[in-house]
Amino acid sequence: MYVCMYVCIDQMVREALRDDRKVMMTKSSSIDLVTQTDQKVEQLIIKSVKEKFPTHRFIGEESVAAGEPCDLTDFPTWIIDPIDGTTNFVHAFPFVAVSIGFCVNKQCEFGVVYSCLQDQMFTARRGRGAFCNGEPLQVSTEEDISRSIIATEFGSNRETEAIDRMFSSLRKIVCIPVQGVRSAGSAAVNMCLVASGCVEAYYEIGIHVWDVAAGSLLVTEAGGVLMDVEGGVVDLMSRRIIAANNRTLAERIVKEIDSFSPTRDDAPLPKQ
Ligand SMILES: O=P(O)(O)O[C@H]1[C@H](O)[C@@H](O)[C@H](O)[C@@H](O)[C@@H]1O
Numbered sequence: 001m002y003v004c005m006y007v008c009i010d011q012m013v014r015e016a017l018r019d020d021r022k023v024m025m026t027k028s029s030s031i032d033l034v035t036q037t038d039q040k041v042e043q044l045i046i047k048s049v050k051e052k053f054p055t056h057r058f059i060g061e062e063s064v065a066a067g068e069p070c071d072l073t074d075f076p077t078w079i080i081d082p083i084d085g086t087t088n089f090v091h092a093f094p095f096v097a098v099s100i101g102f103c104v105n106k107q108c109e110f111g112v113v114y115s116c117l118q119d120q121m122f123t124a125r126r127g128r129g130a131f132c133n134g135e136p137l138q139v140s141t142e143e144d145i146s147r148s149i150i151a152t153e154f155g156s157n158r159e160t161e162a163i164d165r166m167f168s169s170l171r172k173i174v175c176i177p178v179q180g181v182r183s184a185g186s187a188a189v190n191m192c193l194v195a196s197g198c199v200e201a202y203y204e205i206g207i208h209v210w211d212v213a214a215g216s217l218l219v220t221e222a223g224g225v226l227m228d229v230e231g232g233v234v235d236l237m238s239r240r241i242i243a244a245n246n247r248t249l250a251e252r253i254v255k256e257i258d259s260f261s262p263t264r265d266d267a268p269l270p271k272q
């Protein structure tokens, strides 16, 4: 099933990158884009999984956008971001990933991130390590943030308060100083870069559970840590995350972040 699904998705994304990168609609803001490929890939994944596991549940980015609930329960649940980096996809910027996390009892059991244009399949199973195209992954051993590259993103929220806090945090982190700040344009790819040891840490406020479910397992199985931006235990439904190579760097980043709390992924939908 999985090989067939992967081949279909790979072909679908590559053909769409060549022939159809049109924006179909926007969601939370004029820059929160959706394409037909986002929807087709998610439908293909859900259909394929349902055929084999009809009782399993799903949290899919585009299904939630269409009104499906975003509730993570103890049931076996597939958490899907069909195209992570949709803005990159629309611009043919080469970091476009498919991210699938599988959770039972609210714990990720395996995660897959396929970085389409790099043809890199990142995989992790809980307790069994993280891999890229079968090669084991290990986070960076760097303990000194002034010798680190930090990744972050600005998302699609342009509200003044959120922007002010994001730029205040960024300024403080840049001026530590760190050796570099990077934005792949995809949370999942940023987390794969942490798991691969290319980037020491990634943080973002505004992500969704589907952006980070698979990547969170890749990071921890590669020896890294996850933390809330205020230093507590990460909550994948809180829309805030730090994924780092070690606690030292994660705690250093916490000191510089002006945090805020977006509406949770599992917040009750506003009454109609
Ligand atoms: O919407 P996609 O492309 O699935 O996910 C991206 C968000 O749009 C963006 O706002 C966020 O910053 C980025 O991390 C995420 O991958």
Ligand SMILES: [Mg+2]
Residues within 6 Å of the ligand: 081, 083, 084, 085, 187, 210, 211
């Ligand atoms: Mg995403």
Ligand SMILES: [Mg+2]
Residues within 6 Å of the ligand: 038, 061, 081, 082, 083, 084, 085, 086
């Ligand atoms: Mg997406």
